[in-house]
Amino acid sequence: MLISCPHCGPRDLAEFSYQGDATRTRPEPASTDTKAWHDYVYTRPNPAGPHHEYWQHAGGCRAHLLIVRDTLSHEIHSVALARSANASGARA
Amino acid sequence: MVERATPLGADFRPGSYGDFADGVGVTLSEPSTGTIVEATAWPGHEKALTAALGRGTGLSLALAPGAGAYRDAKAAAFNIGPGRFLVSGKDEGLVDDLARAVSLETGTITDLSHGRTALRIEGMATEWVLAKLFALDFSLDAFPVSAGRATAHHDFFVQIQRTGDHRFDLYVFRSFARAFAMALRHAAQDVGYAIK
Numbered sequence A: 001m002l003i004s005c006p007h008c009g010p011r012d013l014a015e016f017s018y019q020g021d022a023t024r025t026r027p028e029p030a031s032t033d034t035k036a037w038h039d040y041v042y043t044r045p046n047p048a049g050p051h052h053e054y055w056q057h058a059g060g061c062r063a064h065l066l067i068v069r070d071t072l073s074h075e076i077h078s079v080a081l082a083r084s085a086n087a088s089g090a091r092a
Numbered sequence B: 001m002v003e004r005a006t007p008l009g010a011d012f013r014p015g016s017y018g019d020f021a022d023g024v025g026v027t028l029s030e031p032s033t034g035t036i037v038e039a040t041a042w043p044g045h046e047k048a049l050t051a052a053l054g055r056g057t058g059l060s061l062a063l064a065p066g067a068g069a070y071r072d073a074k075a076a077a078f079n080i081g082p083g084r085f086l087v088s089g090k091d092e093g094l095v096d097d098l099a100r101a102v103s104l105e106t107g108t109i110t111d112l113s114h115g116r117t118a119l120r121i122e123g124m125a126t127e128w129v130l131a132k133l134f135a136l137d138f139s140l141d142a143f144p145v146s147a148g149r150a151t152a153h154h155d156f157f158v159q160i161q162r163t164g165d166h167r168f169d170l171y172v173f174r175s176f177a178r179a180f181a182m183a184l185r186h187a188a189q190d191v192g193y194a195i196k
C-alpha cells in the first residue's frame, strides 16, 4: 500500500504510523462530564467505508496527516497535512 | 583539539570486502562533519529560514520539498520536512554561524553534531545497493544531485542527500550508526565494497 504524503510524494506504508480516529473531539481537559469522556474514549462509529484518521509520516518528513481511508478497500481517498486540514475546518 | 571518536567501531576499517574479485562496486566512508544541525521554521517563516540558512552556509538553497544544495567539503543542506532542513558542514564553527544567521523570530537551530553520523556511499553500484534498503527511486531523474529524502529502513530513520551522480550521504542517529553500517555492508557484499 502506498500513501501519497503531501510533502514527500508516494511512499511505502511501512514509513507511516497510524495515530488514531480523527472524527472524535476531545472534551475540555477540565471537564467532569463522564458521558462525554466515555464517548470520547470508547464509542466508535466503526464505519464500513470512508474513515477519517490521523497518520504520521514517522519514517519520512514526520508530518502529521489527516487521511480519508476506505475501511473496505483500503483505498486512500485523500491526504492532507493535519495542521492545514484542521486550520481550514476540513475535519469530519 | 579533542578528536571526536567514530561511533562506527573498530570493525569499520579500510580495506576491500565482499565479492571484489572484479573490483569494488561501492566505497563506504565517514565524511567529516564537524557540524550537523536541524533547522526548523516557525509556521509562516519558511522562506525567511531558507534565506537565512543560505546566508549562514553560503549555499543557494530553494524552498521546496526535498530541495537541497551542496558544496564539496564545505557545507550541505536539504529539506527534510515542511519548514525543516538538515544542515551539515566540515567546520565545527558552522553551528555558531547558523545560530547567528537564524533569528529567534524565524525559527530554531538544534545542534545534532553529536547526535547524528554521516555515512557516504559512492561508486557505480550505489543505486543498486541503496535500492535494497529503501523503498525509494534512486535514479538520477527521480532523485537529482543535491536533493534530499527522509526515509526509513525498518527501525533506522535515515536522511539521505545525493551529493554526486553516484554518491549519497546518509545521516543516521549516532546510536544506530554501527548497526546501520553493518546493514549497508551486508547490502554491498555482492558488488564488493571498499572502506576508506
Ligand SMILES: [Zn+2]
Pocket (backbone or CB within 6 Å): A005, A006, A007, A008, A009, A057, A060, A061, A062, A063
Ligand atoms: Zn512525508
